[in-house]
Amino acid sequence: MSYTFQFGVLAQYQDQILSGICLTIKISVLSIVLGCAAGIVLSSIRSIWGGTVRFLVDAYVEIIRNTPFLVQLFIVYFGLPGLGLRVGADTAALIGMTINLAAYSTEIIRAGIEAVHKSQIEAGEALGFTRFQIYRHVIIVPAIAKVYPALCSQFVLMMLASSICSAISTQELAASAAFIESQTYRSFEIYIAVTLIYLVLALALRAVLAVVGMWLFGRRVARRTMTALPEVQA
Amino acid sequence: MTIWKFMRTMVAAVGMAAAGFALAVEAQAASLNDIISRGTVRIGVLTGAPPMGMVDEQGNPTGYDVDVANLIAGYLSLPVELVPLTPPARIPALQTGKVDFLVATLAPTGERAKTVMFTQPYSAFNMDIISGPDQKFAKLADLEGKRVAVNRGSSQETALRKAAVPGLEIVVYEDDSTSAQALIAGQVDAVALPSTVGEAIIKQRPDAGLQVGFTFFQQGNSMATRMEDFEIRQWLNTAIYLMKISGDLDKIATKWTGRPMPALPTF
Numbered sequence: 001m002s003y004t005f006q007f008g009v010l011a012q013y014q015d016q017i018l019s020g021i022c023l024t025i026k027i028s029v030l031s032i033v034l035g036c037a038a039g040i041v042l043s044s045i046r047s048i049w050g051g052t053v054r055f056l057v058d059a060y061v062e063i064i065r066n067t068p069f070l071v072q073l074f075i076v077y078f079g080l081p082g083l084g085l086r087v088g089a090d091t092a093a094l095i096g097m098t099i100n101l102a103a104y105s106t107e108i109i110r111a112g113i114e115a116v117h118k119s120q121i122e123a124g125e126a127l128g129f130t131r132f133q134i135y136r137h138v139i140i141v142p143a144i145a146k147v148y149p150a151l152c153s154q155f156v157l158m159m160l161a162s163s164i165c166s167a168i169s170t171q172e173l174a175a176s177a178a179f180i181e182s183q184t185y186r187s188f189e190i191y192i193a194v195t196l197i198y199l200v201l202a203l204a205l206r207a208v209l210a211v212v213g214m215w216l217f218g219r220r221v222a223r224r225t226m227t228a229l230p231e232v233q234a
Numbered sequence: 235m236t237i238w239k240f241m242r243t244m245v246a247a248v249g250m251a252a253a254g255f256a257l258a259v260e261a262q263a264a265s266l267n268d269i270i271s272r273g274t275v276r277i278g279v280l281t282g283a284p285p286m287g288m289v290d291e292q293g294n295p296t297g298y299d300v301d302v303a304n305l306i307a308g309y310l311s312l313p314v315e316l317v318p319l320t321p322p323a324r325i326p327a328l329q330t331g332k333v334d335f336l337v338a339t340l341a342p343t344g345e346r347a348k349t350v351m352f353t354q355p356y357s358a359f360n361m362d363i364i365s366g367p368d369q370k371f372a373k374l375a376d377l378e379g380k381r382v383a384v385n386r387g388s389s390q391e392t393a394l395r396k397a398a399v400p401g402l403e404i405v406v407y408e409d410d411s412t413s414a415q416a417l418i419a420g421q422v423d424a425v426a427l428p429s430t431v432g433e434a435i436i437k438q439r440p441d442a443g444l445q446v447g448f449t450f451f452q453q454g455n456s457m458a459t460r461m462e463d464f465e466i467r468q469w470l471n472t473a474i475y476l477m478k479i480s481g482d483l484d485k486i487a488t489k490w491t492g493r494p495m496p497a498l499p500t501f
Contacts, residue, residue, distance in 0.1 A: 078419040086420060089405075167412070169383075169405050169421075178322060179406065182387030185349040187326040 007189050013180045020176030021197065027090065027172065028159040028205070031097035035158070036151070038098065039105020044140060046106075047113050057106065064103030070164050072096050077168040093165035093172070101158045108150050112143030145217040152209040156202050163198070173197060265465050269334055274315050277303040278333035281318035282409035283385075284434040285490040286339040286357070286455075289318070298430075298490040302356055303337040305482055309473045320409050322386045325350055328460060335466055336458040339428075341389035351461055353470045354500045355454030356483060359491065360429040361390050363450060364436070366417055367443030371424060374450060377402050380423040383413035389453055390426035397450075411435070418442045428453065430491045454498040 010017070046057040064072065076099075077092040087095065116139050124134040144151070163174035171179075177194040181187050269275050279299040280287030287297040295318045307314035317333050324338045328350055342352040363371050363382070371377060379401035384391040386406045394404055405422050407413045414435045417425040424447065427435070436444050457474070459467045477483040478495075487495040 077421070078415055081419040081421065089421075167408055169407055169416070175406070178386055181326075182322060182391070183345070185325050185329075185346065187329065 003188065005189055006186060007193070009184050009186050010180070010189060010193055013176075013183075016176045016180060017173070017193075017197070020171065020173035021201070023090065023171060024159070024162055024173040024201065027094050027097060027165070027170070028155075028162050030094055031101050031158060031162075032155045034094075034098045035101025036105050036155075038102035039109050040140065040144070042102065042106040043109040043113055044135070046110065047139075061103045061106050064100055065107065069096070069100055069161055070167060072100060073165060073168050089165075089168050089170040092168055093162065093170040096165070097158060097162060100161075101154065104154045104158075105151060108147050108154060109144060111150075112145075112147035113139060115146055116143055141217075148213050148217060152206065152213070155209060156205055159205055160198060160202060173201075264331075264334060264460070264463055266469050269466075270310070270312065273312065275307050275310055275312045276315045276317055276333045277306065278317045278319045278324060278327050278336040278338050279303050280321065280324070280338040280340075282320055282411050283339065283428070283431050284411075285430055286428070287318065298357055298486060299337050299339055301486045301489070302477070302483070305477060305486070306337065306470070306473055309476065321388055322408065325387075325458070328458060331460075334459075335463070335470065338458075339455045340458050341453045342456045343389060343392055345392070346458075349461070350458040351463070351467050352456035352458055353467055354474050355456050355498045356474050356477070356495075357487065358452060358454045358496045358498050360449040361393065361426060361451050361453050362429045362432050363424050363426055363447040364414075364417065364432045364444055365424040365447050366420065367445070369423065370445055371447035373448060374399055376447075377424065381405050381421075383407055383416045383422040383425040385409050385413050388426075390428075393451055394426060414444075417444065426450070452496070 042057050042060075046054040073092065073096040076087070076096045077089065080087060080092075120138050120142075121134055124138040129137070162172055165172055166175035166178060169175070173194060177190050181190050184190070279295055279297070281289060281295060283297075285297050287295065287299045290296040295316045300316060303316060304314060317327065319327050319333075319336075319338055324336055324340055325346065327333050328336050336350075337356070339357065340346070340350075340352075342355075346352075363377070365371055371380075374397050377399045381403045382394060383405050384394060384407070386408060388410075391404065391406065394402070405416065407416060410427055410431045413422075413425045414427065414431075416422045418439060425432075429446070429449065432444075432446060436446075457470050459470065474483070484494040487493065
């Protein structure tokens with residue numbers, strides 16, 4: 001007996017799917033903006049100050065990069081109330097994703113900063129740039145331009161990993177899919193549809209990031225962004 | 235130029251993914267002889283819902299379902315391969331042929347019966363509303379405007395949605411223990427749990443001050459087979475009948491829930 005696909009049942013749940021897509025986009029975009037900003041700040045801080053500050057930033061980066069995202073989410077959602085800080089599922093998801101992405105962004109941008117050759121900074125000094133001008137024009141912007149494709153891959157991974165937030169009852173796309181599945185038991189149809197939606201979302205996000213890259217850093221960087229495919233997350 | 239190339243790749247990727255899924259998935263109709271000639275029986279059991287299904291200190295599946303599954307395998311005289319499943323994974327695992335049948339504390343519902351076939355009930359428990367130390371609920375109407383945790387796709391979720399208490403917000407988690415955790419962490423006002431699970435959690439976490447409010451229905455649980463596997467279902471019904479008259483089922487019920495199996499109507 002061969003399986004009969006019934007995609008028709010999905011039609012009556014389009015509101016759930018749409019609201020799931022909206023929340024996925026919302027928490028992804030917000031966490032990308034906040035996480036990236038935090039990454040720029042933290043990687044700058046650790047390159048300017050050494051000693052304890054650098055140690056603390058590195059410790060944060062390594063702790064987040066070497067623990068599962070699901071556990072980080074559980075700590076924010078189930079752990080923080082123990083300290084008297086109660087946040088809702090959507091906020092917890094956003095906090096968890098931002099904390100996670102900030103660590104990865106810091107690490108990626110750090111690589112870019114370290115790739116700026118010393119002679120470039122010396123050239124900046126020779127031209128009479130102030131320290132802030134050197135930081136801005138010689139260090140941070142070229143550094144981000146160098147690592148922009150890697151950064152974009154991480155953003156796409158984070159968007160896909162937002163599906164994990166369904167475990168703490170955030171009603172994003174994967175949670176919508178699970179809800180529809182629990183109502184209809186049409187698992188194949190729903191997960192096929194959701195796979196395609198995530199694929200389109202990821203490709204659209206990549207296209208948007210390429211346009212942003214072109215606007216910020218010019219054509220060459222943008223081209224690399226579009227051709228680089230996301231790495232597979234373990 | 236590059237944008238076009240990118241667009242082309244994008245369309246190709248989506249197309250390829252769609253084509254991959256369009257290939258029909260074959261579901262094999264299994265008979266009892268197929269299982270016997272394979273030499274092992276694969277049974278899906280519930281996990282994450284003590285005492286019905288959980289893992290022991292060594293990480294092996296244990297609980298009410300596991301004891302019943304082992305007994306069933308004994309009737310078949312076959313070695314058993316237990317597949318621990320979370321509540322939302324039970325029916326998909328059965329449908330995709332990962333398991334031969336389920337002994338996974340699955341309650342028969344009209345909706346589920348459109349997808350899988352149920353046997354006679356082999357276990358039963360009360361479904362309770364449990365709250366934290368600050369408030370106690372005595373009836374469904376008390377839940378007005380409250381947040382109640384349930385596990386996804388469970389019979390308590392269905393029952394609560396059907397009760398349609400005004401202002402009641404149903405918050406969905408992946409399993410019973412996460413739902414209970416949400417109550418302990420104060421993310422919800424109450425949790426709907428089988429009394430067996432609720433009692434186990436109250437015993438494990440006396441510090442949380444959890445209290446049983448009221449029972450909102452009694453649930454019988456059935457084994458489940460795929461729609462086309464009539465032969466396996468009939469054999470399971472026979473085995474359940476034998477387990478009942480031999481008293482083995484009562485022994486398992488007493489071991490895990492503290493009382494013999496309640497008498498439930500059969501179908």
